[in-house]
Amino acid sequence: MIGRKCAERVATAGKIGDMPVDMLTLIDVIAPEVAQDFDGKRTAIAADLSAAGTAERIVGARPDVIVHLAAIVSGEAEADFEKGYRVNLDGTRALFEAIRAVKGYVPRVVYASSLAVFGAPFPEKIEDDYHLTPLTSYGAQKAMGEVLLDDYTRRGFLDGVGIRFPTICIRPGRPNKAASSFFSGILREPLNGEQAILPVGDDVRHWFASVRSAVGFVEHAATMDTVLLGARRNMTMPGVSATVGDQIEALRDVAGDEAVALIRRAPDPVVARIIEGWPRDFNTARAREMGFRAETSFREIVDVYLEDELEGRRSGA
DSSP, rough: OHHHHHHHHHHHEETTTEEEEEEEEEEEESOOOTTOOOOOEEEEEEEEESSHHHHHHHHHTTEEEEEEOOOOOOHHHHOOOOHHHIIIIIIIHHHHHHHHTTTTTOOOEEEEGGGGGGSSEEESSOOOOOOOOSSSSSHHHHHHHHHHHHHHHTTSSOOEEEEEEEEOSSSSSSSOOSSSSSHHHHHHHHTTTTOOOOOOTTTTTTEEHHHHHHHHHHHHHHHHHGGGGGOOOOOEOOOEEHHHHHHHHHHHHHHHHHTTTTTOOOOOOOHHHHHHTOOOOOOOOOHHHOOOOOOHHHHHHHHHHHHHHHHOOOSSS
C-alpha cells in the first residue's frame, strides 16, 4: 500500500522531492500497476526479491533511489520462520550485495524498518537509541536489516536511510489478518457505514501516523542530506501516541454517535496479549531535526483519511 501510494505521488509530480524522475520501476510478487499519467519510462515487474537473480535485475538499471519495502509482515514471519528469514533477511542482503557488486554505483537506499525492533519492557517514552531487543522473528529480521544498512553504508557501498514506520492509520482498503488491523478498522468501517470489531480495551495505547505521512517519510528519506545522519542511519519516525479511546473520540467528532455505535466490542485475549508487547510512545526529536514530519493529534490523522480517501466526506456531524 505504501509503495503504491509513493509511486502515485512520484508519477503525478514527475519528481521526488526536488529531484526530477524520468524512470519508475515497480517490483512486487504480483506485477503492480504503474500510474498512467507518468511521462517518463515506467516498468512493472512481477518478481520475488529473495529469488536468485532478482536483485541483480533491479540493480542492472542503476536507479538513483531504491525504496526497499519488500517484506513478509509480522504475523506471517512468526508463523513461517523460514519464509520470514528468506524474504526479510536474505532478500535484503541479496539486494545490498547486488549493489555492492556494481563498481562505482552508490544509490540512495530507503529501508523500511519497524517498531518491532524494540521489545518490552519499555520505558514510558522510547528514545531513538534505545537498545534493540525484538520479541518476534519479524522484529529480529528488521533489526538485522538495520545493522546491514549501517554497515554497507559505512563501507561506501550504498547511501542508506532506515525508517521505522509507526502503525499506519487509517489504511485504505479492506481489513487484513495483522494483529494491528483493528486500529484502522474501528475507524475505516464506521466512516464507510459498516460495522467494526474492537478486540481490546479503550485504554490500549499505540503509535500512529497517516498514509500521507508515510509517503512523506519515504520521499524525505530519498532526498535528504544524509551527511547529517553520520553513522546512525536508522530512525524512528514521528507520530501520535493515542489510545483506542482517543481514536473513538476522534471518530465521534467527525462522524457522530451513529458511527461510534457501529463499533462492536468483542474482547480477544490473543490479540490483547500481542498488543501488550508493543511500544506505545517515542521521543522522535532526532527524526524531526532531520526534517521528518507527521501529524500531532489523532484528529488530524482522521482528517487526512477523509481528505485523501473519502474526498472530505463526513458521514455524521
